[in-house]
Amino acid sequence: MSSITTKDLTADRDLLPWEAYVPGHHWRNAEDEAEGAKLGMWLFLSTEVLLFMGFFTAYAAFRMKFPGNWYEAAHYYLDWQIGAINTCVLLLSSWTVVMAVRAAQLAKRRQILVYLAITNLCALFFLATKLILEYWPKIQKGKLPGANFAYTGEVQGAHDHIFLSVYWISTATHGFHVLVGVFLISWCMIKAAKNHYGPKHYTSLENVALYWHLVDVIWIFLFPLLYLA
Amino acid sequence: MSGHHDVSYLAPKDTLWKTIWSWVYTVDHKKIGVMYLSAILLAFFLGGVAAMAVRLELWAPTQTVLERANDGTVTPVTRGVFLDPGIKENGKEVPPNVWYNRAFTLHGAIMVFLFIIPSIPAALGNIFLPIMLGAKDVAFPRLNLFSWYVYVFGGLFAIYSILAGGVETGWTFYTPYSTTTEWGATTAMVLAAFILGFSSIFTGMNFIVTVHKLRAPGMGWFDMPLFVWAVYATAIIQVLATPVLGITLLMLVFERLFKIGIFDPALGGDAVLFQHFFWFYSHPAVYIMILPGFGIASELIAVHCRKRLFGYKAIAFSSIAIAAISFLVWGHHMFLSETAAANIVFSGLTFLVAIPTAIKVFNWLATFYKASISWNTPMLYAAFFIFCFTIGGLTGPPLATLATDIHLHDTYFVVAHFHYVMMGGTVLAFMGGLHHWWPKFTGRMYNEFWARVASVIVFIAFNITFFVQFFLGTQGMPRRYATYDEHFQLLHQISTAGALLLLVGFLIHAAVFAQSLVAGAKAPKNPWGGLSLEWETESPPVEHNFHREPVVTHGPYDYDTVVPAHVDPRDYPLPDPAEVRRVHGDHH
Numbered sequence: 001m002s003s004i005t006t007k008d009l010t011a012d013r014d015l016l017p018w019e020a021y022v023p024g025h026h027w028r029n030a031e032d033e034a035e036g037a038k039l040g041m042w043l044f045l046s047t048e049v050l051l052f053m054g055f056f057t058a059y060a061a062f063r064m065k066f067p068g069n070w071y072e073a074a075h076y077y078l079d080w081q082i083g084a085i086n087t088c089v090l091l092l093s094s095w096t097v098v099m100a101v102r103a104a105q106l107a108k109r110r111q112i113l114v115y116l117a118i119t120n121l122c123a124l125f126f127l128a129t130k131l132i133l134e135y136w137p138k139i140q141k142g143k144l145p146g147a148n149f150a151y152t153g154e155v156q157g158a159h160d161h162i163f164l165s166v167y168w169i170s171t172a173t174h175g176f177h178v179l180v181g182v183f184l185i186s187w188c189m190i191k192a193a194k195n196h197y198g199p200k201h202y203t204s205l206e207n208v209a210l211y212w213h214l215v216d217v218i219w220i221f222l223f224p225l226l227y228l229a
Numbered sequence: 230m231s232g233h234h235d236v237s238y239l240a241p242k243d244t245l246w247k248t249i250w251s252w253v254y255t256v257d258h259k260k261i262g263v264m265y266l267s268a269i270l271l272a273f274f275l276g277g278v279a280a281m282a283v284r285l286e287l288w289a290p291t292q293t294v295l296e297r298a299n300d301g302t303v304t305p306v307t308r309g310v311f312l313d314p315g316i317k318e319n320g321k322e323v324p325p326n327v328w329y330n331r332a333f334t335l336h337g338a339i340m341v342f343l344f345i346i347p348s349i350p351a352a353l354g355n356i357f358l359p360i361m362l363g364a365k366d367v368a369f370p371r372l373n374l375f376s377w378y379v380y381v382f383g384g385l386f387a388i389y390s391i392l393a394g395g396v397e398t399g400w401t402f403y404t405p406y407s408t409t410t411e412w413g414a415t416t417a418m419v420l421a422a423f424i425l426g427f428s429s430i431f432t433g434m435n436f437i438v439t440v441h442k443l444r445a446p447g448m449g450w451f452d453m454p455l456f457v458w459a460v461y462a463t464a465i466i467q468v469l470a471t472p473v474l475g476i477t478l479l480m481l482v483f484e485r486l487f488k489i490g491i492f493d494p495a496l497g498g499d500a501v502l503f504q505h506f507f508w509f510y511s512h513p514a515v516y517i518m519i520l521p522g523f524g525i526a527s528e529l530i531a532v533h534c535r536k537r538l539f540g541y542k543a544i545a546f547s548s549i550a551i552a553a554i555s556f557l558v559w560g561h562h563m564f565l566s567e568t569a570a571a572n573i574v575f576s577g578l579t580f581l582v583a584i585p586t587a588i589k590v591f592n593w594l595a596t597f598y599k600a601s602i603s604w605n606t607p608m609l610y611a612a613f614f615i616f617c618f619t620i621g622g623l624t625g626p627p628l629a630t631l632a633t634d635i636h637l638h639d640t641y642f643v644v645a646h647f648h649y650v651m652m653g654g655t656v657l658a659f660m661g662g663l664h665h666w667w668p669k670f671t672g673r674m675y676n677e678f679w680a681r682v683a684s685v686i687v688f689i690a691f692n693i694t695f696f697v698q699f700f701l702g703t704q705g706m707p708r709r710y711a712t713y714d715e716h717f718q719l720l721h722q723i724s725t726a727g728a729l730l731l732l733v734g735f736l737i738h739a740a741v742f743a744q745s746l747v748a749g750a751k752a753p754k755n756p757w758g759g760l761s762l763e764w765e766t767e768s769p770p771v772e773h774n775f776h777r778e779p780v781v782t783h784g785p786y787d788y789d790t791v792v793p794a795h796v797d798p799r800d801y802p803l804p805d806p807a808e809v810r811r812v813h814g815d816h817h
Contacts, residue, residue: 024366025365026364036368039442046468047430047468047469050473057505057506065497065499145483146488146490161497165490166491
């Protein structure tokens, strides 16, 4: 594509990537393209919600089937304090990712990078807490899902393994989403560093932020259901 | 603007290598659609081979059941006729029934996941939805290409599963059988369906955004062709239902690999929960399969009747209504394992589906009234579609009625019912649409006479094959059995003979298409006299679909107001002098 001339940007410097952004050939203008991309993202988020609905439905079905056992197992195997800390960390990261989008709207490149870095640190803290304080001790004690659950030592009921199945598959799938989020946010950081985000164009940053909110929201449902059962 | 966008999208590039590259790396929705079409036709062939294996085995009621003697030894009483190659797997000889199970599972899984679901939306929809909207491409062209590769990747898993021993669970993968069977490569097939689901989701997302954001100037929602409405409704279901299948199949894979116990009654899990999950997707998926067929029928009938379609808005909204109701009826697959209250609710909701469906059928029929119908192949298929689909639709209520369903559940009545809907509905509509749009996207006409002969053969053979299965079902022949009582033999043989005739019909179709590609006459812009936008561009369309962005000034079926009385619609749109100069003038 040849260079773009914009009336209000007549400085004798080269245009930054976000200033020179040209929409795809099949879009009428960049605004339509950004709206389309956002609608696509919302549709994708709805598929994510429905995907996690599978876990929530399984949770509801088995909680109704084994109510007492469910309560005992939730309190025995999960530590609500770890869950609460992780919830706060994710809430903080949701705020920072919004601030990154705001920084893009204000053309503050350094702020975008700082806010995204904090977001990613929160995500990594969440994953580290999960792996070191939750998953690893359970693996050591043989508290694995389903048939691999070790009925040795103190157990809470005959169906602990089903509770742990729901716990493992839902939190692991959520954790996988957090991990994907780390890569997406890192990708946004690279783009931000290269000056791809500014008031005229920040679509992918906003969409990643939407994804990150969803990851947060799903955790906000998982936390009380599993840890505060 | 620049000249190279004015050449056909099929035009080869400078070198062979560049031409190949221009396909595998294309973001052009038309090329992606053609690649989808090739892939799904291959899948249709593979699924058809499996179907023929099923029908041939059922030619004779040979006893292939196992008999347990008093001393506990198990021996097959007699061997299957066709399905007993005596192959050993893991040191054990594969029982003949397992071969039969594999044949019908492959037929079902391939036809559902690799053929019918992507057939109309991903192939014909991809090629025509943007053109009908007057857009240059779908909203996310790279995602579109990615979805094709995801489809191929899923297809490779399915083929691996076939080569590694096949699947014998039926395409529904019901637990606990799917988690306990020792034969074949079930996990690979489940993963294949999981991956194919993503391809379907991406296509659906793409279409929804395209319809919302890329309509040509002047095209309101009610100026869209009904094919677009139908594909739009389908896309909503694809986006909202498929993730539930995804998570279900993922849990099934975990169940097989890690024995998580959620679907395993031996561990306190619930096998019926799998069915709830599965049908929460797969019942809406039935409408993913049939809604695009409705859309095609609307196009075929309006264009080949040369008449304003009766009840445009009613047809458009009935598609959305079907999409909405489709999410509320999954429980009717489990009438035998639910509470009476749940059964009554699901039965009632199931009857609701009949209302929007009947609205469509009556509107199509009303369009026939005083129309100038050309009985060419697409129109024949549209008429066959209405005939077969109506039979398929009307045999639904007996299955939705609790009392009759207890008798008909899991019999050949169900098999006949869904084949009348899926094959008599979707496949016939797909064949009609393929003939309708073939001249447009290939730029070649096909041999009308032989195509008509083939379509009549397919129609007759289809009815021979499946109508007798209604009788088999009401008389108590259960589905998925390799062997049967001797008095069913005549009906089974009629059905098998019909299947062979069906094969002949499709082979003639294949020959007609091959002949058209090699030596077909060049297609004009508007061979049928359609008024929607795809008929205003070249055959085959140019790279960016139109020479200039079209402006919509009339509805897709406004035959009464747009086409002057003395003009043949095939000459429409009347050539614009400026356009003629631009295309044929020496602008280089």
